[in-house]
Amino acid sequence: MLLSVTDMEQSAARARGMAQAALAMVATGTIAAVAAVIAHYPVYGGQAIRYAVATVFLLGVAQWRRRRRAARLSPVEPDALLVRPTVREGLLFTVLAATGLAGFNLCVVEATHYTSPATIGTVIGSAPIIFALIGPLMERRRPTARLVTAAVIVTVGAGLTSGLCGNRPLGLVLAVGALLGQVAFSLLAVPLLPKFGPILVSAYSSAAAAMILFAIGLAVDGTAVVRRPSVSEAVSIGYLATFVAITAFILWYDAINLIGADLAGLFSGLTPVSALATTVLLGVRTIRPAEFVGSVLVGLGVVLGVADLGAPRSRSARPAA
Template sequence: MDYLNGKLYLICAFSLAGTSVISARFVMGKLGTFTITAVSLFFALVFLVSLCGKQLVRYIPSMSFRTFLFLSLQALCGIFLFRMFLLSGLYYTSAGEAGILTGATPAITAFLAMVVLREPVSRRKLAGILCTVGGILIIQGILTPGNGLSLEHLGGNILVLCAAACESAFNTLSRISAVKAAADLKESSSPIAQTTIVTAIALILCLIPAMLEHPLQELSGIGLMEWAALLWYGVFVTALAFICWYSGIKRCGAFTAAAFSGMMPFTALLLSTVVLGESADYQQWLGGFLVIAGMILIGTEGRDAASPLSRNRKSRGKEQVKE
């Protein structure tokens, strides 16, 4: 049941994250990259502090320096660098294509799980990784003869792929942190408190570059739709998505997280056609299908190695039996 709940948390997390490309489209060209990030993080932080103020006061004193360091790295990779690359890439490519290109995240995360976390890889998982890579190549148009893709468009897609790599690094760091926290019985992890701290650190990182974009002048010129997009970006894409993420990653392994991160490009592709009215040709849909197929192959092979949470509970149960 714990493992199933973890999967549901991950589906919610990446589905909400997939709406980031759409909400960002409403403010692109009207606000600077770091202004968008800083304002949305401010909304997220206000929401989170009102949600878990007392819990945060209890969690911070018990937090070790190692945990703080890992959360700082997660804020750098998962929010600051991810949004910097994604928002910069959206200036040169479409929201639908950018959303699908974030589908590189499962393959990169699976690769890091093998290299960094030493998680075993089976033929099915390897096939899932190859499906994801093939989908990215088809979306990019590399396999299409006579592709007339401009260098500017290619540069935008490369920036989006850099965002996917940052997301994968965040996923791996979160998994390492979850395992270490579960191994240390003295330190309990709180998804809401973790999300609040990561959001606060990322906001601090964004403040200086945001001030260079003259944010007050830009913010005074936007309308209700843009403010609503920023609020959505903060509360749903950041706060709720990260709470679901931290709740899921402590119950599931890195390969499961890699698989369900494919929900991000799938959600972005659907919403870009429905909400923004962007057209997707057969090549994009074929690439998207391969990305989803890779997600299914990686995620349906069977349960990962026992989650740190379940292992922790089992070890406690054995200790109680011995006593």
């Protein structure tokens, strides 16, 4: 009976992890439509504000949760302090923020000057293959043939959904930089999650990203790094801070904790599908046959990858933070 209960709990955890990974990538896909609203706002200043708002909220949530937990365990002397990173962990957070957040945004923004958004989406859409190969190696296990096959299918589908086209070579190089940033955002968090948990990993990386982006903004835009936003710009920045930089980050990092970076990485193929669906729902344009086929391939690849789960995989104990 105990074994069956454990199996049920593990199955429920895997199902929750997959649902969270899917929701996180769907939320990420909506960025393209929202970005059009803040196209004329200082790019780096806007991103810095977004991550700063997310940091304040995430640290507040983490502190509140620890206060409640400490009060239950030791009402006399509650330990309300947040888990602080060591020097080594602080450096890892900085690298994560510089590559997976600030670097990713920098590459995407600059790539649009040299190539089409479709090319950028196609390159970033190849992330599932990297997750399928590197994710298991980080956990000291072999990549499975079925999961790698599923990743290839998802990548092809993401490419069709984004549209296979390109322009100047520098644009392709920057798009590859964005791809590496997206992968770093997930894989560099793997050694941090057992100690800090999804909320603090999101908070500390957002804080580092805000400082990095603000510094870049000062260098590029000077005193014009920030300005008073319009109502629509404020709403859009707020959306990016709350729904993407807070909600999606927590969902994604918790999903990695539950199902591993390789399986969670499959769901990154949903990002261009979500972006396409958002533009269609907003009436910006209609879907093309190749894009429809690509969306179907992404779905088939995800289903094949989910079938690869097989026996439950052991995960390190999840932290309280």
